[in-house]
Amino acid sequence: MSIVEKEAFIDMIEYAAQASNVPPANATKQTRERIDSVQVDAREDRRTVTNLKQQLQQLADKMTDIEDRSRRNNVRLVGLPEGAEGSDAAGFLRAKLIACIMEEKNRAHRMYDGRKNNPGRPPTLIFRALRWKDRLEILKGARQAYPVKYAHDNVTLLFFPHFSPTTTAKRKSFNPILKKMTAQGLRPFLVYPAALKLQYNGENMMFDLPQKADDFVSSLAQTRKTYAEALQSNGITAATITTFNIRARGNLSCTGEDHDGRNMDI
Numbered sequence: 001m002s003i004v005e006k007e008a009f010i011d012m013i014e015y016a017a018q019a020s021n022v023p024p025a026n027a028t029k030q031t032r033e034r035i036d037s038v039q040v041d042a043r044e045d046r047r048t049v050t051n052l053k054q055q056l057q058q059l060a061d062k063m064t065d066i067e068d069r070s071r072r073n074n075v076r077l078v079g080l081p082e083g084a085e086g087s088d089a090a091g092f093l094r095a096k097l098i099a100c101i102m103e104e105k106n107r108a109h110r111m112y113d114g115r116k117n118n119p120g121r122p123p124t125l126i127f128r129a130l131r132w133k134d135r136l137e138i139l140k141g142a143r144q145a146y147p148v149k150y151a152h153d154n155v156t157l158l159f160f161p162h163f164s165p166t167t168t169a170k171r172k173s174f175n176p177i178l179k180k181m182t183a184q185g186l187r188p189f190l191v192y193p194a195a196l197k198l199q200y201n202g203e204n205m206m207f208d209l210p211q212k213a214d215d216f217v218s219s220l221a222q223t224r225k226t227y228a229e230a231l232q233s234n235g236i237t238a239a240t241i242t243t244f245n246i247r248a249r250g251n252l253s254c255t256g257e258d259h260d261g262r263n264m265d266i
Contacts, residue, residue, distance in 0.1 A: 060166075064164050064166045064167060064193075067163075067164035067165075067166075067167075068163055068164050068167055068192075068193065071162045071163060071164065072132050072135070073128050073129045073130070073131065073132050073134070073135050074126055074127070074128050074129075074135070074161070074162030075126070075127055075128075075129065075135055075138055075139065075159055075160070075161065075162060076124055076125075076126055076159070076160040076161070076162045077124070077125040077126070077127060077157060077158070077159055078122050078123070078124050078125075078157070078158040078159075078160065079122045079123070079150070079155050079156055079157045079158050080123060080125050080150060080155075080157060081123065081150065081152075081153050081155065082123050084150065084152065084153075085125065089125065089127065090127065093127055122158075126162055135161075138159065139159055139160075139161065142157075142158075142159035143159075161192075163193075167192075167193050167194060170193065170194035171190055171193075171194045173194075173210050174190060174194070174196050174210050174213070176210070177196065177210045177213045177214050177217065178190075178196070180214070180217055181198070181213070181217060184217065184220070184221075186198060186200070186217075188213070191206075194208075195207065195208050196210075196213050198213075
């Protein structure tokens with residue numbers, strides 16, 4: 001029972017006590033009218049709350065979009081040792097990274113990422129490219145040159161787009177299924193804002209929720225199991241089944257953001 005309904009119930013009790021001398025027929029009619037009025041108000045309140053929730057979600061989505069747009073030219077550099085950039089982070093990037101990735105940087109700064117509570121977490125440096133196209137080239141160059149090494153400490157540097165906390169959380173929710181797909185020989189990748197894309201048997205597939213992608217992977221596993229059982233029932237050897245699985249995995253037509261295996265030290 002809601003607060004409004006409780007208050008209405010109390011009012012009805014008080015009204016009934018005051019109307020004890022009113023004829024029963026009139027008292028019953030008045031009580032029903034009050035109940036109907038309370039129910040109408042309660043329905044209206046529920047509609048109002050529902051509308052307010054929808055408006056709040058719309059505003060939250062707009063805020064997230066504004067945040068993502070404001071970070072459109074940003075790149076997250078993860079793994080650079082603390083203090084390696086000195087007092088001039090932008091100058092360090094120009095001197096050390098430009099020769100490898102060959103793009104201009106607008107400004108750069110360290111981002112607080114909770115490392116005091118988790119010292120093992122790699123440090124993060126945020127830098128902003130002058131143009132969105134530059135950011136794309138930086139990320140593309142980093143993928144093609146993977147692994148990018150910081151020669152002084154021989155650590156691997158990772159480059160990521162910079163998104164709002166909401167979008168980042170949504171994208172992180174796909175991490176388990178991304179690992180699961182990769183382990184099965186698939187090559188999925190994320191597209192903005194947070195959707196998993198995969199090309200399978202020449203068909204482009206999009207999953208807006210991790211569970212949908214997981215259901216798809218489970219269906220693939222079941223199909224392979226059923227096919228293997230059918231082969232065994234027809235006297236096909238285990239070695240042949242293994243060969244089939246390897247070929248099937250190789251025939252999965254997938255797209256992703258791959259690299260050519262070259263090392264890049266800075």
